[in-house]
Amino acid sequence: MEKLRTHIEQVTPLSDEEFDYIKTFFTLKKVRKNQFLIHDGDEIKHEYLVLQGIYKVFYVDNDGKEHILQFARENWWMSDYTAYFKQQASTMFIECLEEGEVLSLTLLGREKLAADLHKMEHFFRVKLTNGYIALQKRILLLLSSTPQQRYEEFSRLYPDLLQRIPKKYIAEFLGVSRETLSRLYSNGGK
Amino acid sequence: MEKLRTHIEQVTPLSDEEFDYIKTFFTLKKVRKNQFLIHDGDEIKHEYLVLQGIYKVFYVDNDGKEHILQFARENWWMSDYTAYFKQQASTMFIECLEEGEVLSLTLLGREKLAADLHKMEHFFRVKLTNGYIALQKRILLLLSSTPQQRYEEFSRLYPDLLQRIPKKYIAEFLGVSRETLSRLYSNGGK
DNA sequence: AAAAAAGTGTGATCCGGATCACACTGCTTA
DNA sequence: TAAGCAGTGTGATCCGGATCACACTTTTTT
Numbered sequence: 001m002e003k004l005r006t007h008i009e010q011v012t013p014l015s016d017e018e019f020d021y022i023k024t025f026f027t028l029k030k031v032r033k034n035q036f037l038i039h040d041g042d043e044i045k046h047e048y049l050v051l052q053g054i055y056k057v058f059y060v061d062n063d064g065k066e067h068i069l070q071f072a073r074e075n076w077w078m079s080d081y082t083a084y085f086k087q088q089a090s091t092m093f094i095e096c097l098e099e100g101e102v103l104s105l106t107l108l109g110r111e112k113l114a115a116d117l118h119k120m121e122h123f124f125r126v127k128l129t130n131g132y133i134a135l136q137k138r139i140l141l142l143l144s145s146t147p148q149q150r151y152e153e154f155s156r157l158y159p160d161l162l163q164r165i166p167k168k169y170i171a172e173f174l175g176v177s178r179e180t181l182s183r184l185y186s187n188g189g190k
Numbered sequence: 191m192e193k194l195r196t197h198i199e200q201v202t203p204l205s206d207e208e209f210d211y212i213k214t215f216f217t218l219k220k221v222r223k224n225q226f227l228i229h230d231g232d233e234i235k236h237e238y239l240v241l242q243g244i245y246k247v248f249y250v251d252n253d254g255k256e257h258i259l260q261f262a263r264e265n266w267w268m269s270d271y272t273a274y275f276k277q278q279a280s281t282m283f284i285e286c287l288e289e290g291e292v293l294s295l296t297l298l299g300r301e302k303l304a305a306d307l308h309k310m311e312h313f314f315r316v317k318l319t320n321g322y323i324a325l326q327k328r329i330l331l332l333l334s335s336t337p338q339q340r341y342e343e344f345s346r347l348y349p350d351l352l353q354r355i356p357k358k359y360i361a362e363f364l365g366v367s368r369e370t371l372s373r374l375y376s377n378g379g380k
Numbered sequence: 381a382a383a384a385a386a387g388t389g390t391g392a393t394c395c396g397g398a399t400c401a402c403a404c405t406g407c408t409t410a
Numbered sequence: 411t412a413a414g415c416a417g418t419g420t421g422a423t424c425c426g427g428a429t430c431a432c433a434c435t436t437t438t439t440t
Binding site: 146147176177179180183 | 426427428429430
């Protein structure tokens with residue numbers, strides 16, 4: 001649980017009592033490779049903070065094609081947030097790509113934490129602010145750039161992921177076909 | 191200012207004293223058609239809550255092409271949030287399409303409001319939550335759907351905007367060329 | 381250790397949507 | 411009331427990237 005404390009304290013300092021209270025809301029869960037945390041159609045009770053491992057959050061369209069909304073690693077939060085916040089059935093999947101551990105938090109727990117502790121309300125707001133900014137950037141990138149430029153931006157932001165996950169998933173994240181992505185970097189930097 | 195109170199109270203009730211305090215942070219500004227609220231390169235001191243009018247938030251790429259991140263109408267918040275939160279120079283523009291009024295709020299004001307009033311921290315968190323969900327949906331739409339489907343989704347979400355703003359802006363929002371969009375609806379619903 | 385499955389590179393073909401070009405219809409604004 | 415200009419429809423052409431097909435490699439399974 002020390003990782004959780006460090007994670008929150010990057011935003012706001014906590015007293016020991018506060019942290020003792022906070023940690024009662026979280027549950028540790030070990031996740032194996034290829035295990036699904038969330039499946040299409042599920043009722044979504046939890047969001048997850050990644051302590052270890054790599055996960056992909058994705059959507060499957062009517063043609064059966066997968067589109068990756070997010071890769072999550074250490075210190076990233078993930079869920080099907082539409083389903084989680086609005087208490088609807090999930091339309092997404094979360095699958096583990098490298099085994100690890102996550103902490104789960106229920107919506108009720110989240111809301112109680114935020115209501116009881118102004119600090120936690122603040123913490124969640126800061127996290128959402130950063131997430132919002134990142135999503136806006138991604139939208140502009142999708143609207144304005146070529147696959148080449150998107151790949152370069154991805155390499156810049158997540159150099160480690162390039163090595164650790166299958167290229168085809170990167171293609172699904174960038175919105176390009178596997179083949180086109182392959183040609184992008186085999187043709188070098190020109 | 192009554193509109194502001196109603197807007198906040200859709201999330202959380204306020205006492206008169208609280209609202210009297212809150213409103214001191216906001217400044218009313220009238221905006222004429224074609225006026226720019228934010229310009230590329232500006233230092234971004236404010237975010238805006240739209241009371242009236244329509245605005246477009248857009249980015250201009252290296253080829254001079256415009257890409258619309260957001261249309262904002264009554265009760266929508268807007269700014270170049272990257273520049274606003276991170277105190278950087280703006281990379282975007284906000285232009286008024288239909289004259290109206292906005293309330294402006296500085297970053298310092300926002301943070302003070304959130305720190306002083308737990309209710310306001312909560313309010314901002316709820317707003318960000320909804321925004322985050324909407325952006326995720328837009329990303330999935332951009333990744334997984336055809337221009338046709340994106341146009342239909344836009345019509346469903348913002349039927350009023352279809353009439354009120356030039357079609358070419360809708361094209362710039364959807365990430366399609368003006369011409370392709372025109373052919374989409376002239377070829378009817380098939 | 382063999383067999384099956386998943387991931388990848390690369391060529392050939394195809395097609396949706398971008399681009400280019402031009403005409404027509406409003407709105408402005410002088 | 412004319413002159414300019416933004417907004418729009420529509421045809422013709424072009425091209426980037428998707429799709430299809432297959433070989434090769436690496437990982438997983440039994």
